[in-house]
Amino acid sequence: MFEQLFRFPSALNPHLSSPLVEERRRFLCHRAEEGIGRNGLRVLAYYLLACVDYLRLAERPGELITRDEVERQAKLWAGRVSPAPNMRRISGRRSSRIEFLRHACAWLKFMGRLQESVPTSGRFADELGEFARFLDREKGLNPGCSNARCAAIGRFLELLTANTIPLHKVTISMFGEIKDASFDRGFYSEENKAALEEIVEYPCLPQKQRTQYTRCMETATLRFKQARQRHPGIESAIGALQSGNGLKRCRDRSESGFGRYLGLAILGRNMHTLANC
Template sequence: MFEKLFKLPAVISRHQNAPFAEERRRYLLHCAQQGYAPTTLHVIADDLFWVARKLRGYPELRVTPEQIKKAAQDWSERERYSGHMLNKRWTSARFVRVAKKWLRFLGHLVEPGDQTPFAHLLMDFRRWMEDERGLSSTTIQRWSGYLKQFLCWYGAKKLPFSAVGITDLDAFLRSCGAKGCSRVSINNKATGLRAFFRYAGTKGWCGPLIAEAIKGPRIFTQENLPFRSVVARGQTSACQYGNKPTRRSTRPTYHHALCYLWLTCNGSRKDAA
């Protein structure tokens, strides 16, 4: 595999003679089979070279996430090799991410026990998002969190996952609303769960039509504009309609925002005067 990625004999030799060459070769072959571009494989090979060197103190490669983070602290050797200073924060974060993916692929990452019901489904979904979809770490973290919330909620029913249905998803989203989640937050949860159940349907874990039936609440265009009538510096806003707030006065319209801006500017002029 190294011979296909690199042309210079010295570079090929460096990768072949570094620790865990066979394990790195297997992972690179896996990435190539997933359709990774040659330039991407080149970057991964370079990253794995340094991961292997930093983890050579663990001959069996049975490493915990904490040990990976500890190994990512000292970059003096790589700085000497590259001849320039590194962005240590960015380099460390990349090292941890690449090392976890590699060790998880090998089955060597020693992760703490997860008490989440159906945790193996969550781990499989995370692996799919990372390795096959290449989603950002932010999206992976967010969707994994949404799924974990649902699995904990559904796990309390003591039912097999194969019995899950759209009524369970609807009930879960309603429970989120009852706890005070906004429509935007619930809609985000629905998006993440839809992605998971679409994947779960292809794996045969549940019915294939559940994903498309997951619907979040309607999100209005002016969802985040202020709802209440505006009162500033003891003045009654022109947005109020009498002493009792009416349905019209509490709707999130652009008039509320304009009134707020007008009152703020007007108050500032009076203070300046």
Template sequence: MFETLVSTDRALARHRDGPLAEQRNRYLLHCADQGGTRESLRLRARSILWVAEHMSPNDFGKVDASRLHEIVYGSVSLATPAPTTAATLVSFARPWLKYLGWWPQVEDSIPFAPALEHFVAWMRDERGLTQCTIDQWQYRTSKFLHWCSDTGRDLATLRPQDIDAYFVTYGAQRWSRISAGHIATMLRVFFRHTASIGACSAALACSIQGNRRYALEALPYALSWDDVRRVIATTSSDTERDIRDRAILLLLAVYGLRRGEVASLRLDQIDQLGGQLHIWRLKRRQPQIYPLVPSVGEALSRYINDVRPSVTHAEVFIRVQAPRIPILATAIYTIVSRRLRALDIQAAHLGPHALRHSCAAKLLADGLTLKEIGDHLGHRSTSATMTYTKVDLASLRQVGDFDLGGLQ
């Protein structure tokens, strides 16, 4: 690997003859397989070589954070690195040491882990919930269990007053009224299951009363179609990031996809010749076939054929930086939010779901029925689409007059 990164015999000899050559070479090959560019690999190779040259034999096998700081910042050599260089050395050395298994892993232990693991297995194996729902409920439940541990409460002796205290002391400054209602529902399910295995009192689930909610109380938070066009226009350059993000934004705005549906989109779901897009709808748990809109098809084709890295992953959208792996659903939020905020667009929510709402509002303005809009968005029932009717229809009609510039 070294010979592909350096151009002189002297530099090559230093890399080959330096300490831990085999461990460094193996790691660089791993980084190359993950899609690292030649320039990033060269910098990485120089950095870990410097660290290896300043390690002592006692460091081989285990280096923690304080020892790495001592190696880099406590060097007494004549070539003591500048602060910015030292920071670079640390940032590259840490993943190398982790790859070798030499970096002590501090496990984030979750209090009452057996109860949480049993709950997750039950959601997955018996209830058959989607992975997205399982992840969200696992995260929310672990937050509650951490709070119990931090406040000296035990799951087996928990009382209804303790749950009230959680909502008052922890949730009051963090959750909206609707979010609090969702968390109350989640905890009620968790305690009902946990009581069934004898890990807590059976009275806890019944003691949780959700707050009052009203049908259609929340307004939709669609962006104007003009703002949708503006955010898509920010992806007009020829960089890999912009070409990728343009395809992502179009999928969100034109088809109203959820972020998880975009992140999980695979190459075999795009039929360019047949002009079809096959989407696995997370909530319906079944595939849905759409006509491939020309503007979306062009954006997808340009990304896949021109700039998408050559990786073995089946997912369409890949990280721009190494490791070259499929992007996560959480990254979709970052992509959308960053571009909306850069344009100073004002809205209640600045994420991918705002584009989904914008899609629904545009369809409503174009005269589609709630059933048709619900089918387009992958809703399981018409009631899920009702929130989009609580808008100013006269204003929405103006959206239909915009020049969509190929986005319709």
């Protein structure tokens, strides 16, 4: 496999002389069978070398590696100064950390050396577990952030189905007070529109491109225009709260952190209003 990816000895020798040659070769073959191209495999091979070095895998044969340790080493690797001049401009980038994290976790799972986190309990354990794996694999989030998001979604699902109603049986009758729902242009799709029509009485989804005559007539209705007029007003209110707090985004984690952020935003907005009186 390495001989097929690297033509020159100067590029090939580090991959053959470094530890865990067979383990790296098997994983590269596995990824090649999944359809990864030659360039992608070459990049992966370099990341596997970094994993062997930073995680000291050869010095700890068979030892399970925690996700927290992979996260720490990913930050160190992303903050390094690369000896290659053409690679120095990307040192320290968040994408470098995420790529290291993604490739390292995938390889450790393939070898059975990644210590999995404790599965979530509750009625939605399977769905939340799949969502947590998606956040780890695709988004590269750390365990604390993933757990906080899963916990928030779990509480919402429990509240939504408090009467032991399956999630797929949620209907518009359960949301009697919600009549209209307005979204940004990028949210529009026929699937999203059809799904919202089953829950909300009147979904307002504007399109980016030119629309057909029937769609133009729909957007010309008074109800559609009123919904679109309220949309920027809601966004302005959110922006005002953010400006009152002096932050453009919430940097506190967990539900309590968001509550603190919102409380400071309301306090700052009220002080601004009192100052103008």
